Amino acid sequence: MTDTTTLRRYLTKGDLDPNLIFLLEDIASACRSIANLVRNGAFEGNLGSANAINVQGETQKTLDILANDEFERICSNSPRLAALVSEEVEEVTWLKEPEEGDYLLYFDPLDGSSNLDVNLSVGSIFAIMQVQADGDRNVLHDGQRQVCAGYALYGPSTILVLTDGSEVAGFTCHQGTGDFRLTHPDMKVPSETSEFAINTSRHRYWDAPVRRYVDECVAGEEGARQRAFNMRWTASMVAEIHRILTRGGVFLYPADSNNRDAGGKLRLMYEANPMAMIIERAGGAASTGFGPIMDIQPSGPHQRVPVILGSRSEVERLVEYHTEAD
Ligand code: AHG
Ligand code: MN
Ligand code: MN
Ligand code: MN
Numbered sequence: 206m207t208d209t210t211t212l213r214r215y216l217t218k219g220d221l222d223p224n225l226i227f228l229l230e231d232i233a234s235a236c237r238s239i240a241n242l243v244r245n246g247a248f249e250g251n252l253g254s255a256n257a258i259n260v261q262g263e264t265q266k267t268l269d270i271l272a273n274d275e276f277e278r279i280c281s282n283s284p285r286l287a288a289l290v291s292e293e294v295e296e297v298t299w300l301k302e303p304e305e306g307d308y309l310l311y312f313d314p315l316d317g318s319s320n321l322d323v324n325l326s327v328g329s330i331f332a333i334m335q336v337q338a339d340g341d342r343n344v345l346h347d348g349q350r351q352v353c354a355g356y357a358l359y360g361p362s363t364i365l366v367l368t369d370g371s372e373v374a375g376f377t378c379h380q381g382t383g384d385f386r387l388t389h390p391d392m393k394v395p396s397e398t399s400e401f402a403i404n405t406s407r408h409r410y411w412d413a414p415v416r417r418y419v420d421e422c423v424a425g426e427e428g429a430r431q432r433a434f435n436m437r438w439t440a441s442m443v444a445e446i447h448r449i450l451t452r453g454g455v456f457l458y459p460a461d462s463n464n465r466d467a468g469g470k471l472r473l474m475y476e477a478n479p480m481a482m483i484i485e486r487a488g489g490a491a492s493t494g495f496g497p498i499m500d501i502q503p504s505g506p507h508q509r510v511p512v513i514l515g516s517r518s519e520v521e522r523l524v525e526y527h528t529e530a531d
Contacts, residue, residue, distance in 0.1 A: 210387040212365070212376050221369060224285035225353065228308055228333065231286075233365055233385055235279040236329055236357035237378060239272045239315070243327060243359050252322050260295040260507055261472075266321055269293055272314035272329065286310055287336050290344055290506045292475055297344050297506060307336040308352075309344050311475040311506075316356075317441025326360040328443025332479035344474075344506060348499030354479035356443045366392065366447065366483065373450065373487040394489035395453035398516040400435045402445045403457040410461035414494065414526035418457075442471065446480050446514075450487055455515035455523070459494065468509040473501060477512050490520035494527035 212233055216226045246252045246268055255267045273293040280286055281300055287307035289298040293314060301307070313330040320327050333353040334346050355367030363378040365385050375389025401422050408416070422434035437454070439445055445456045460469040471477050481491030481498040491498045491514035501510060513523050 212385040212387075215374065215376070215387055219369075219371075224283065225308065225333070225369075228280065228283040228286055228310070229353065229355075229367065231280045231283050232276075232310075232331055232355070233357075233376075235276045236363065236365055237383055237385075238275050238279065239329060240357070240359045240363040240378065242268060242271055242275065243315075243321070246321065259293050261292065265293060266315070266318045268321055269315050269318050276310075276312055276314050276329075280310055283308070288342075288344060290474060292472060292507070295507075297342075299342070303336040303341055304339050305336055305341075309334045309336060309346075311344075311479070313472070313475045316443045316476070317439070320439070320441050326358060326439060326441050326444040328356050328358045328441060328447075330356045330443060330476055330479050332475060332482070345503040347502050348473075348478035348481055351478060351482050351499070354482040356446065356479065356483070358443050358447045360444065360447075364389070364447070366450065368483050368486045370482075370486065373483055375450075392450050392487050394450055394484060394487045394516055396488065396517045398449075398453035398455060398519055399432060400437060400452070400454040401457070401519070402437050402439075402449075402454060402515075403459075404438055404440070405436070407461055407463065410463040411459065412461060412530070414523065414530045415457060415459045415461070417526055418523055442476060442480065446484065449489070449515045450483070453516045455519040456512070457523070458512045460511040464509075469511040470509060471512045473498070473503055473508045473510045474506055477510050480512075481514060484514045488517065489515050490517045492520055492524050494523060495531070 251267045255265045257265045285307050287303040290311040311332040317327045332351050334350050353369045357365045366375045373392040376385035377388040421429045425433040458471050477498050484491050493511045
């Protein structure tokens with residue numbers, strides 16, 4: 206690896222608004238700090254659950270809260286950041302009087318936090334949108350309005366993947382210097398795949414189209430698809446999406462009979478939308494089964510949605526199965 210393009214060099218090469226660059230650099234700093242918190246969690250007594258429940262009704266891990274505080278503390282330095290929407294905070298946090306063009310940051314400070322205590326991969330997810338007019342406190346914009354989206358994966362290495370709407374690029378955090386260096390330029394999702402990711406313990410709750418799709422994959426050479434499929438489930442969306450960006454695949458967290466009232470499990474504004482933007486800019490597709498995720502007009506900051514995303518041919522097949530069953 207001879208390319209030593211740093212995150213700053215990469216961001217300043219184009220014509221991005223300097224205030225957006227400041228914000229992206231702050232996000233990168235927050236992720237670097239969270240990577241350290243996660244790695245040192247056992248020494249600092251930070252593993253395990255906090256004595257608190259978030260707006261989702263989930264028991265918060267201590268590190269969910271610490272990671273949220275780190276995002277808030279570091280990103281508050283960005284002069285044009287007007288508001289924060291976090292998985293761990295019920296209300297929108299306003300940092301300034303909103304002016305047209307100010308930035309809105311939506312984030313999942315720690316994704317896959319059930320993996321923390323077993324030392325498996327976790328991550329952070331973020332999306333950035335903009336205030337539409339002076340004084341406008343509306344944060345419920347559809348995903349097509351995202352100006353930037355990304356995630357950090359705290360795996361064997363820490364990698365930050367982001368898109369400003371053009372290509373998708375990955376930056377690995379160098380352990381010696383702490384800087385993020387471009388290691389994965391122009392990431393693309395292979396359009397064909399033989400790998401799917403879904404929590405199959407929910408099989409009994411699934412609707413017919415999802416059941417049909419997975420049953421056909423599992424049937425392998427003997428089934429309608431006449432080929433073998435592989436299955437992976439890490440319970441960390443960031444890790445699943447990074448695998449799919451790297452070698453293809455399809456990820457499903459559908460609405461089912463056990464979560465339908467909530468609308469699904471994953472949250473639109475800081476899980477589904479940013480991952481949809483990344484996957485689509487990398488040539489993949491992202492749907493609820495009935496339409497593009499990024500077309501959804503949000504009804505609340507913590508709204509949940511069904512998620513099907515990854516290699517285009519498999520997502521299109523799943524949409525077909527949903528349309529046929531409708
Ligand atoms: P979070 O840890 O931010 O609450 O998100 C967890 C999500 C997501 O990362 C993952 O894909 C999914 O929940 C796992 O769900 P199961 O527990 O049903 O496997
Ligand atoms: Mn959670
Ligand atoms: Mn999450
Ligand atoms: Mn989370």
